[in-house]
Structure formats: structure tokens, C-alpha cells
Amino acid sequence: MYFLDKARDALKRKRLVAALGASMLLGAVSTVSAATLPTAQVNTTGLAITDSTVKVGILHSTTGTMAISETGSVEAEKLAIDQINAMGGILGRKIEIIQEDGASDWPTFAEKAKKLLEKDQVAAVFGCWTSASRKAVLPVFENDNGLLYYPTFYEGLEESKNVFYTGQEATQQILAGLDWASKELGAKTFYLVGSDYIWPRTSMKIARKHIENVLKGTVVGEEYYPLGSTQFGSLINKIKLKKPDLVFGAVVGGSNVAWFKQLNAAGLTFKKQPMLTISVTEDEVLGIGGENVEGLYSSMMYFQSLDLPGNKKFVDAFKTKWGADSVIGDVTESGYLGPWLWLRAVEAAKSFDVDKVVAASPGIEWEDSPHGYLKVDKNHHLWMKTRIGEWQKDGQVKIVYESDVIKPDPFPAGYQ
Amino acid sequence: MQAFAGVSLFSVFVLMALGLAIIFGQMGVINMAHGEFLTIGAYSTVMMSMLAEKFMPEFLPYYFIFAILVAFVVAFSIGYLVEFLMIRHLYRRPLDTLLATWGLSLIMQQIFRSAFGAREVSATLPDWLMGSWQPVEGVDIPLNGLFVLGLTILLSLAVFIFLFKSRWGLKVRATTQNRLMAGAVGISTPMVDRVTFALGCGIAGVAGAAFTTIASTGPTSGSLYIVDTFLVVVFGGAGSLLGTFASAFSIAQAQSVMEFFMSGSMAKVLTLLAVIIILMIRPEGLFSVKVRK
Numbered sequence: 001m002y003f004l005d006k007a008r009d010a011l012k013r014k015r016l017v018a019a020l021g022a023s024m025l026l027g028a029v030s031t032v033s034a035a036t037l038p039t040a041q042v043n044t045t046g047l048a049i050t051d052s053t054v055k056v057g058i059l060h061s062t063t064g065t066m067a068i069s070e071t072g073s074v075e076a077e078k079l080a081i082d083q084i085n086a087m088g089g090i091l092g093r094k095i096e097i098i099q100e101d102g103a104s105d106w107p108t109f110a111e112k113a114k115k116l117l118e119k120d121q122v123a124a125v126f127g128c129w130t131s132a133s134r135k136a137v138l139p140v141f142e143n144d145n146g147l148l149y150y151p152t153f154y155e156g157l158e159e160s161k162n163v164f165y166t167g168q169e170a171t172q173q174i175l176a177g178l179d180w181a182s183k184e185l186g187a188k189t190f191y192l193v194g195s196d197y198i199w200p201r202t203s204m205k206i207a208r209k210h211i212e213n214v215l216k217g218t219v220v221g222e223e224y225y226p227l228g229s230t231q232f233g234s235l236i237n238k239i240k241l242k243k244p245d246l247v248f249g250a251v252v253g254g255s256n257v258a259w260f261k262q263l264n265a266a267g268l269t270f271k272k273q274p275m276l277t278i279s280v281t282e283d284e285v286l287g288i289g290g291e292n293v294e295g296l297y298s299s300m301m302y303f304q305s306l307d308l309p310g311n312k313k314f315v316d317a318f319k320t321k322w323g324a325d326s327v328i329g330d331v332t333e334s335g336y337l338g339p340w341l342w343l344r345a346v347e348a349a350k351s352f353d354v355d356k357v358v359a360a361s362p363g364i365e366w367e368d369s370p371h372g373y374l375k376v377d378k379n380h381h382l383w384m385k386t387r388i389g390e391w392q393k394d395g396q397v398k399i400v401y402e403s404d405v406i407k408p409d410p411f412p413a414g415y416q
Numbered sequence: 417m418q419a420f421a422g423v424s425l426f427s428v429f430v431l432m433a434l435g436l437a438i439i440f441g442q443m444g445v446i447n448m449a450h451g452e453f454l455t456i457g458a459y460s461t462v463m464m465s466m467l468a469e470k471f472m473p474e475f476l477p478y479y480f481i482f483a484i485l486v487a488f489v490v491a492f493s494i495g496y497l498v499e500f501l502m503i504r505h506l507y508r509r510p511l512d513t514l515l516a517t518w519g520l521s522l523i524m525q526q527i528f529r530s531a532f533g534a535r536e537v538s539a540t541l542p543d544w545l546m547g548s549w550q551p552v553e554g555v556d557i558p559l560n561g562l563f564v565l566g567l568t569i570l571l572s573l574a575v576f577i578f579l580f581k582s583r584w585g586l587k588v589r590a591t592t593q594n595r596l597m598a599g600a601v602g603i604s605t606p607m608v609d610r611v612t613f614a615l616g617c618g619i620a621g622v623a624g625a626a627f628t629t630i631a632s633t634g635p636t637s638g639s640l641y642i643v644d645t646f647l648v649v650v651f652g653g654a655g656s657l658l659g660t661f662a663s664a665f666s667i668a669q670a671q672s673v674m675e676f677f678m679s680g681s682m683a684k685v686l687t688l689l690a691v692i693i694i695l696m697i698r699p700e701g702l703f704s705v706k707v708r709k
Contacts, residue, residue: 062534063526063529064636065636065639067529067534067635068534068535068536068634068635068636070534071533071534071535072535196680196681222679223679223680224679224680224681225679225680225681226680226681226684228639228640229680229684230428230627230630230631230632230640230641231424231425231428231672233418233420233421233422233424233425233561233672234418234421234672234675234676234680234683235675235680236421237417237418237421237676238676240417240556253632254536254631254632254634254636254637254640255632256632257536257538257631257632257633257634258630258631258632261560261629261630261631262558262560262561262630264546264547265546265547265548265558265559265560265561265629265630266548266556266558267547267548267550267556267558268556283535284536286535286536286537286538287535287536287537287538287632287633287634288536288538288632289538289540289541291541291546
């Protein structure tokens, strides 16, 4: 099934790939050797590719404020690349990593992206975490026709030819969560709380529209606190007075830890005051402490405790490589998807050329990814399920709900 | 309940500003790395909690008291070292101190990151620090808030006794008021400087330990506090401990009252605006002490 005629035009190839779908992805990986595909043929745009190697970039913050979040993604991307190399590499070529540090500084991200694309000529980059860093590198990738796999769940409202978004866009994460809360918890009144920057604000805007127009509920409060706030006493009192059916939260970073510690200490346990968040993964719980989030609900595509064969393999491999104590959050897992999706696209395109890889990507399916079935949409986001997890004292979740596979919709009509 | 939110914020402000009030207020050193000394205290507590968990679980309910002492000792010693290696060479160059201590804070952050990992960690809290106290139905006073309040009162008392009742305090005040004369009557002013600086750092360490109960512990946690800390000290009037208390109280009350009626971001903006306006009218801060320089 691999013998696609290389002379076929991109459109036909795309259809064929979509049609072959799952069958070609189930294990039929890396059977092509370099001998059958000479470098001149798979690389017509001067990328850093030899007969035996291909260079890729990893661009994350390993220093500065964001290192706390991005470390997991780096680890997952390296793990995926190691595994691909162990299986014989990609089109018979070993992947070599060039890692750059964005240092939590957006101009630095842009500069390093330029270096990776123009000086190192890497075939693909796995990286960025905050929306700000992605926005900073976007013109560089579009200008140099690079390829970026971006691992974070984010606010949507973006679609670039040069970027694949392996996390959830806002509607996938939010709407399923709110629908569940409305149905299962009978929530009618909502209190929205977030850190004060683009992702929580955009997410809350979507949440408010959904609550008011679709669920016919009321928003009794909407609050934003500056990034890094550590005192939430007044907010907690306000929530106590309003007694909403559900607090819907998107507080991030160090504030997140303070917020949950103080909620718990104020006697506002999640039994008394149900709360659903879109910003707490296993990584955050490490800092917050399991005893402070017991009973909290998170809406995510991935949890470490997902009972799926793909996930068992992933978690085992991750712990073997990075230590038995490591925890894996949603964004870490999204980072793991990047190299594998790239591998599948390159093998389908039989080429490293960015244009051909991009053209071959939509329609790619992966049955047993760590979070189950997923598919690349033509808008470069992924079809996937959303799960609601209830946090336990040990810092893991119990899955209480799983949605159907949701189509990504980065520009949701009626929500802007 | 809302009154306690204000009091709780006040105690947090005092706790984090007390160390800086001594260093910046009494010595005039702009210590941008103050937040990192908080972080040192926090990490010491986390380490203690891990040790207690591993080696003597039965000790877990009481370890926190010891953790605070350890946090003080560790932060004190590192502060002592920093003064000896760096600060004492910069006393006559306040602007260079600002840059040097800021650099120090970046270095310390990266050391935390390399040593403890970039992810946030949390100390296991003893049960008596968790949950809330209900004097009346519907009113929950957070226990960790009470604990921080109690610690703040104790620490403030200790600092007052040290500065105004002890022999060392006398030397510190003498040095602040007139360094040359103090030296002339036989006070070892470099030693006074070193201990004062280290003491400020040690207090920051205690604050850091206390903050593990209410906030995060990560490599950059300290930087969350540095702006508010300077705000409190400068607004209160550098050099006056009483001013620090007054300013912590007014900023905390203003902020928590406004937070109740509007969003957190807006409350912060208005608080800062008010502080700026008052500082324009009273550049020396709320309480200014006349000091012969």
C-alpha cells in the first residue's frame, strides 16, 4: 500500500491518504529505506537532510518563568523522537535534534525560530507553549515556509498553513465540559474566574456565549486576576455569597496554586461548591497538592490515568526514560503527538518538503494514540475526544465522562 | 469574613515586607533578590517535609515548626554570605546594588530550577494547618490564614524587641543614624551591616516558609512578591518600621475592599494609582524619619 506513484499530484495523494486512513498507520511505519528514496528526491528545498539523517528543532523555554510548563513537552518530544529512531527513523533516516531555548521571552523565540529555519535548515520544529510565543514565531515560519507542531491547548482563532496544533482549541475543551456540567450537575448559574490575559479571556467569552445562548443559564460573576496574584480571599468570599452552581476556572501559573490552597482553606470544598477548570493538569497538581484539589473537575483531552492500551505504552515508556516519579499532563502528551504526526505525514508524502508534508497531513488518523482515536483536520487541528476527570487525593483523576470525537473549530461561529 | 480577607492580606504584606524593611529601610540597600530569599525559605520547608515523610512519618504533624526555624537559618546563612561576597563592596553605589542584586535574583532562580526542577512542588501540610475554623455557621476562617497572622505578630514583636530593646538593636540604630560616629565609639559597623542584612534575609526565609501554606513554591515564586514588597516598604516610608505596618494595612484594606466590589485586575490598578498619587504628595512615604546621612 505504500507504492504511491510519486508523479501523482498532491490532491490525489491527499484523497488516497484519507481513504487508506487507519490501516496504513497501524504499525506500517518506517519500512522504506534510504536506498529506495534518494535524498535529492525527498528533499527538494535544501533542508538539512542526508542519506542517513534528518535534523529537527525543539524550541521551548528551559529557563525563565515558562520552564515550569514547557519541560514536560520537551521530554515528551524527545521520547517520541527516540522511539521513532529506535524503529529505524523516518524514511530510513535518523532524526537529529537541535534544541534551542526560548528563555520565556517572545522575541527570543522568534530569533531562535529564525536560526533553526535559516541556519540549521531543520525539516520540522516542535515547540512553543504560550500563545504569545506562537504569535511571535508565526511570521518567521510563514516567511521561511517552516513547519511547526504546537502542543498546547489554546484559545483558537488561528489557522496557519505552517502550523499543526496538536492540543485542543478552545471550543473542544470548553463546550463539552459545560454541556456535561449542565446535564450531570444540573448547573444553571455559573461564576467565571480566570487569569488576566488572552487565553482565559477568550475562553471565558466562549463559555459565556455558550452558557447564555445554548444552555440558557446565567453568568453570575466574571472575574480576572493579574498573572501572579497570590491572594484570593475577596474572590472566595464573593463566590460564597453568590453560591453559583458551578465555578468555571482558568487560573494559571503560580496563581493557580495559591487559588486552590486558599479555596480549600476557606472551607469551600468542591463537594460544597462544584468547580470545573480548564487549566489544571497533572503537572499543576504536583504544585497544588492532591489534597487541595480532591473533587475538582478538569476538562481535558488527556489524563495520565486514561485506561487505553496506547496510553499504557506511552506512560511506561515515559517513566522508563524520565523517571518513575514523572507525571504526564495534557500538554506533555500533546508534545508527544507532534513527532508521530510528522512521521505519518512524511511517510505519506514520501518527502520532507514542507509543502508536500502539509498537503499529506489532513485526513491522517491515529487509532491508538495515548488518548485514543485522533484525526488531523484540514484546518490543521485535531479531531479528538474531551474527558472530564475528577481529581483524587493521589494527584490522579477518575474519568467521569468522555465525549464523542469532536471536530476542531478554531473559528467558532456565534462565539466571537 | 471579608474583614478577615483584609487582615489576612495585611499579615502577608507585613511578613514579606518586614525583611526588606530592615534591609532597605535601615541599611538603604535595594535588594532585588529579596523574593529569592523567600523562595529559599519555601524550598527549605519542602525539603523538610520530604525528609519528615521519608524518615519519620510520626514526626509529620510537628515538622512545620522546625521547618520554619530551618528556613530562617538557611536564609540567614546565605544572606550572610551574600553580604560578605557582594553587598559590602557596593554600599556606596546604590544603583549598582540594584543591578547586582537583580542579577543575583536571576542566578538564584536558575539555581533553584537546576536543583529542584522547573515544576512547582508542594510541602505536605500537617492536618492542623488544613481546613477552616467556624466560629459561627457560615463563617469560615482559614486556619492557614490564622497561622500566617499569628506568625506575623510573633515575628513583628521579635523584630521590635531586637531593634529597640537589645544591645544589637542599639548598634544597628546607631549605625543607621551616623555611621562614622558609631564607628568612632567602637561599634564594628561592617559586622553590624552583615548581621542586619542576614537578619533581613532570614526573616524573608521565615515568610517563604509560611507562604508554602497559602501559595506556590517554584523557582520563580519569589518574583511574585517583589513588586508588592517594595510597594509596601516605599509607601510606608523607608526607614520606618511603623510606616511599613501602616502602609501594609492601608494597601491591604484598600485592595481587599475594592476586590469585593470590582474585578481583581481593576482593584490592583486603582490601588497602584492611589499609591502613586499619595507618593506624589508625600515623596517620603507615610512616615518619614529624619536621618542624618
